[in-house]
Amino acid sequence: MPDLLPLTGAAIADYRQHMSQHPDTDPVILAYLNRHINGLMCAEIEQVVTKLICEKLDAGQQHPEARSFFPSFLDARRMGCLRNARVDEMRTTLSAFGLYYRNKFNELLDGGLSSDDINKLNAAVKKRNEDAHSTPPTITFQEVEETYDVATAVMDAVQQTLQT
Numbered sequence: 502m503p504d505l506l507p508l509t510g511a512a513i514a515d516y517r518q519h520m521s522q523h524p525d526t527d528p529v530i531l532a533y534l535n536r537h538i539n540g541l542m543c544a545e546i547e548q549v550v551t552k553l554i555c556e557k558l559d560a561g562q563q564h565p566e567a568r569s570f571f572p573s574f575l576d577a578r579r580m581g582c583l584r585n586a587r588v589d590e591m592r593t594t595l596s597a598f599g600l601y602y603r604n605k606f607n608e609l610l611d612g613g614l615s616s617d618d619i620n621k622l623n624a625a626v627k628k629r630n631e632d633a634h635s636t637p638p639t640i641t642f643q644e645v646e647e648t649y650d651v652a653t654a655v656m657d658a659v660q661q662t663l664q665t
Contacts, residue, residue, distance in 0.1 A: 546586035609658035
């Protein structure tokens with residue numbers, strides 16, 4: 502399956518390359534880069550879910566529940582359909598297609614991710630929101646990398662859910 506979060510993956514690769522060439526980088530700069538990559542990842546998750554939902558709705562299948570849930574979204578296409586990248590928000594959004602889609606998403610998550618994994622992604626989203634709206638939080642590069650792995654698995658689950 503293709504990487505559904507290519508911008509985040511590229512940013513992580515750039516960070517690794519930078520650190521291999523400049524291991525003495527100022528910790529303040531590293532903290533900024535960590536927060537930046539985390540914010541990028543959260544934004545990219547929202548964009549990817551929006552894109553996958555557009556593809557599902559444009560595929561010609563009738564989903565009256567979803568069409569009534571996303572009316573302005575269907576017209577504008579420039580607005581995302583998620584308020585944030587939390588897993589519960591994705592569950593709610595997929596529920597607009599019907600209970601089957603919510604259950605399928607949950608089944609895929611349960612088959613590949615632990616509750617600790619889900620909590621990592623939700624914590625990263627919380628830290629992104631704190632970064633945007635209050636005091637910048639501390640997030641390590643290791644946390645960003647681990648969350649990226651979880652986010653990739655969640656995006657795969659969203660994609661597989663919407664392909665059914």
